[in-house]
Amino acid sequence: MFGYRVPQADQAMLISGGRGGAAAPFKVVTGHGAFVVPVFRKVQFLSLSLFESEVEEPCVTKQGIALTVRAVIAAKVGNDTESIVNAGQRFLSDQRQMPTLTGRIFAGHLRSIIGSMTVEEIITERQKLATEVLDGSKGEMAKMGLIVDALQIQNIDDGGLGYIRAMAAPHNARIQQQAQIAQANADQAAAEAQQQSLRQQAQYERDTAITQAGFAAETQAAQAKAAQAGPLSDAQAQQEVINAKTELAQRQASLREEQLVAEVIKPAEADAEKLRIMARAEAERTRIQAEAAASSNRVALDQALINQLPLIVEKAAQGLAGAKVTMLNGSDGLSDMISGLAAQGVAIFDTLRGEVGSDKPAQDLPSHSEPKGIAAKDDPAQGGDNQR
Structure with missing residues (x-):
């Protein structure tokens, strides 16, 4: 557009010829354009770029x-207006x-x-x-x-x-000394690393040799075990055969023992039992015969005791002759008292009979181990007494 001027980004546009004010002899424009009246206004550009x-x-x-x-x-040149004005007044004609x-x-x-x-x-x-x-x-x-x-x-x-070089000499010497020390340390570390590597290699070789020896020993043991497997199997088979034969012999012995028991011991025990039974029967027969012989004497004795029974009862009644007796039950009480007297007489009779019987036949009894109760039970004379 005619009369409109725009400065570049790194420029300041200075417009002179108007009333710039007491502080600045020209107008400063940056970052935008402005109208400039030709002939009456003059435009110059001041560089704001960096210089070296x-x-x-x-x-x-x-x-x-x-x-x-x-x-x-x-x-x-500074970006503020004051700096641009100061620079423009000094360098605008020759920047x-x-x-x-x-x-x-x-x-x-x-x-x-x-x-x-x-x-x-x-x-x-x-x-x-x-x-x-x-x-x-x-x-x-x-x-x-x-x-x-x-x-x-x-x-x-x-x-x-050479002053600066001489000033650097102590530092250079110190640096060189440190470099030498560092190199020596590096060499020592390298030597130690090499020795460590050699030791580790030797250790590895030793471990490898030990491992190989262990593998060889295990291999030999396995081979020896495999070589012994056949004889061990044969021995185990023979042992099993021996065990089987031993078991068969034990079974045969047991069977033979059972046969002997059935054929010899059992018949012998049966014969012995038969003899014992016959002996007991014979002894029992002898005893019975002896008791039968003695029973005839006891019958006469029992008859004599029976004849004396009334006299025994009479003697028991005489004990009540002078006594004062009160009957509580009347005729029933009198009957009970008479029955008691009779029972007392019978008890006395049985006592006398037993005492007499125990003293008389002691030498006539048979000498066997049977108890007296069995003989008394089988005695016909006693059975007769019980009936009486």
Whole structure:
């Protein structure tokens, strides 16, 4: 569009010819466009891009040692309006002067800062040197509308004096010593590792030999066992045959024993039992005959006792002649009393009869082991007495 101007992204558009105000002789436009009236307004563009400035300056340290210091500065125009105005007033007509002037400013501050430091400090504290140079030049750079993005000390040279090399010699010696020690330790570790490897190899060979010997022994044992398997089987078979024959002989002996028992011992025991039974029968017959012979005498004795029974009862009744007796049951009581007297007489008779019978036939009884109760039960004379 006619009269409309737009600056680039890394440019600031400066419009002069109007009323820019007391603070700025021109209007600053960045990031957007603006209408510019031809003939009445003039437009110029100030670069805001980064530029580089190199400095290689001979300096003298605090110790009086001459050093050549090489540094690189990265700077640009500030983005704020004040910085753009300051830079435009100084560099708008010739913007190529900005790197040159920046290098000169930093060279002066670099000489000043190095003059207050020793070589050792410069070598070991380069960042401190750069920070002090930046701090010393910050005010001057701000007046020109410039800002420093970075400052890098690239090289420090003593011009062949050998001071820096000599300063590094103790460190180099220490480093070499440490390197030698490290190499010796590495060699020792390698030797120990080799010895360990040899020991492990020997241990492995020994274990392998022991394992092989064990396998060989197991193989020989298995072979010997296999060789003995046949004779052991034959021996076991023969033992089984012997056991079978032994068992057969025991069975035959048992069978023969049973035959002897059935054919000899049992018939002999039967004959002996038969003889014992016949002997007992004969003894019983003899006893019965003896008792029968003695029974005739007892019958006469029993008849005499029977004849005396009334007299016994009479003597028992005489005991009640002078007694006073009260009958509680009348005629029944009298009957009970008479029956008791008769029973008492019978008991006395039985007692006398038993005493007489036990004294008389002792020498006539047969001499066998049968009890008297059996003879008394079978005695016909006693049976007769019971009936009486």
